[in-house]
Amino acid sequence: MTYQEAYRKLEEYGQEHVLKYYEELSEEDRAELLQQIEETDFSIVKYVEHKGEAAAEGVISPIGAMELDEIEKRRDEFKKIGLKAVKERKVAAVLLAGGMGTRLGSDDPKCMYNIGITQPVYIMQRLVENLMEVVDEAGAYVPFFIMTSDKNHDKTVAFMEEMKYFGYDPSMVYFFKQEMAPATDYSGKVYMESKSRISTSPNGNGGWFQSMKRCGLIDVIHELGIEWLNTFAVDNVLQRIADPVFVGATIASGCACGAKTVRKAERDERVGVMCLKDGRPSIIEYYEMTPELLDAKNENGDPAYNFGVIMNYIFREKDLERIVDESLPVHVVEKKIACLDADGNPVSPEEPNGYKFEQLVLDMVQEMDSCLPVEVDREHEFAPIKNKTGVDSVESARELCLKNGIRL
Numbered sequence: 001m002t003y004q005e006a007y008r009k010l011e012e013y014g015q016e017h018v019l020k021y022y023e024e025l026s027e028e029d030r031a032e033l034l035q036q037i038e039e040t041d042f043s044i045v046k047y048v049e050h051k052g053e054a055a056a057e058g059v060i061s062p063i064g065a066m067e068l069d070e071i072e073k074r075r076d077e078f079k080k081i082g083l084k085a086v087k088e089r090k091v092a093a094v095l096l097a098g099g100m101g102t103r104l105g106s107d108d109p110k111c112m113y114n115i116g117i118t119q120p121v122y123i124m125q126r127l128v129e130n131l132m133e134v135v136d137e138a139g140a141y142v143p144f145f146i147m148t149s150d151k152n153h154d155k156t157v158a159f160m161e162e163m164k165y166f167g168y169d170p171s172m173v174y175f176f177k178q179e180m181a182p183a184t185d186y187s188g189k190v191y192m193e194s195k196s197r198i199s200t201s202p203n204g205n206g207g208w209f210q211s212m213k214r215c216g217l218i219d220v221i222h223e224l225g226i227e228w229l230n231t232f233a234v235d236n237v238l239q240r241i242a243d244p245v246f247v248g249a250t251i252a253s254g255c256a257c258g259a260k261t262v263r264k265a266e267r268d269e270r271v272g273v274m275c276l277k278d279g280r281p282s283i284i285e286y287y288e289m290t291p292e293l294l295d296a297k298n299e300n301g302d303p304a305y306n307f308g309v310i311m312n313y314i315f316r317e318k319d320l321e322r323i324v325d326e327s328l329p330v331h332v333v334e335k336k337i338a339c340l341d342a343d344g345n346p347v348s349p350e351e352p353n354g355y356k357f358e359q360l361v362l363d364m365v366q367e368m369d370s371c372l373p374v375e376v377d378r379e380h381e382f383a384p385i386k387n388k389t390g391v392d393s394v395e396s397a398r399e400l401c402l403k404n405g406i407r408l
């Protein structure tokens with residue numbers, strides 16, 4: 001792309017300031033900047049004006065969840081079905097680890113974070129150890145896909161190699177990168193990370209299947225005969241992956257997807273809950289909940305919207321292929337974004353200073369015809385690490401790991 005072409009593209013989106021330092025740049029930096037301008041989809045910044053609209057309105061009604069007592073009664077039946085599917089390599093694990101983990105405040109990818117006390121225990125190690133329990137039980141490796149982003153790919157791959165995949169079979173591990181999106185200030189002007197680079201950030205965890213397709217991994221899925229994809233977040237160090245009971249319950253239900261959920265700890269817990277939106281399975285974010293929805297009760301007198309998602313979903317692969325090209329809503333999220341100050345010096349803000357644009361995996365559930373919310377015991381399966389201290393932190397996750405007999 002020439003300078004003139006780049007200028008015209010930027011002009012169309014009101015982003016001409018991206019070329020402010022062009023004259024100062026070396027030939028090499030100029031070429032890189034022009035290439036980045038060519039590759040960047042600036043149309044996404046229009047969502048700044050539509051902030052908050054991703055949660056499109058609709059008629060919300062309750063959805064039934066499979067609760068712990070029923071799971072207990074049918075555990076053997078579900079486990080048999082799930083274990084058979086794992087043994088037959090019909091189930092794959094997909095770790096969504098492209099995020100930047102800004103709240104945790106480490107420069108390394110979140111999966112490299114060490115939560116150990118007397119010995120190193122890395123977040124990735126915890127995930128692999130949990131997955132290995134299923135591998136050992138089934139006597140078969142679960143294909144393990146790991147999504148990274150430009151921001152953390154090289155370090156993540158190098159870390160896995162250095163750690164010898166924590167004992168996992170490397171031939172069953174497939175890395176792929178997600179897309180990036182520009183980040184902007186509050187008025188929708190894209191930030192510059194340096195004089196020759198636009199600030200970009202991973203575009204959310206919702207585009208994972210599209211990214212798999214782009215990277216040619218659908219062919220691998222077909223070759224291996226994978227029928228179910230279990231996606232999960234990097235930060236829950238207690239989560240069960242390719243959990244045979246969850247897999248079996250979803251298969252037995254005939255639903256196109258399943259969502260692990262926890263019973264809400266309190267009325268105002270900040271967790272998205274399962275519901276039906278216009279009759280389709282959906283997740284309503286805690287900030288979209290009205291007092292009426294928060295206080296609604298079911299026929300047993302329990303809260304009608306009581307099952308919060310923990311970002312562990314299983315999707316029927318052929319349904320993902322059906323929806324892969326449909327566009328998901330874009331969420332405009334306030335975050336801390338590294339940028340240049342007025343004098344062109346790089347700054348790392350202490351507080352949020354603008355917007356990132358993200359598509360979310362939870363919005364994929366609504367594209368599915370049916371979903372089975374499956375309750376899990378939060379004490380045993382939910383220890384997310386979002387922050388350094390306080391709620392959902394390294395501290396709270398350590399406490400839960402210790403309670404579950406994990407040596408740290």
Ligand code: UTP
Nearest residue numbers: 096097098099100101102103202204205233234
């Ligand atoms: P979070 O919503 O916690 O975002 O991601 P984050 O970027 O990791 O952390 P903060 O908000 O900056 O502190 C939930 C899960 O989704 C993944 C994360 O890696 C994590 O597993 N994710 C998030 C992606 O894979 N890609 C993204 O673009 C964003």
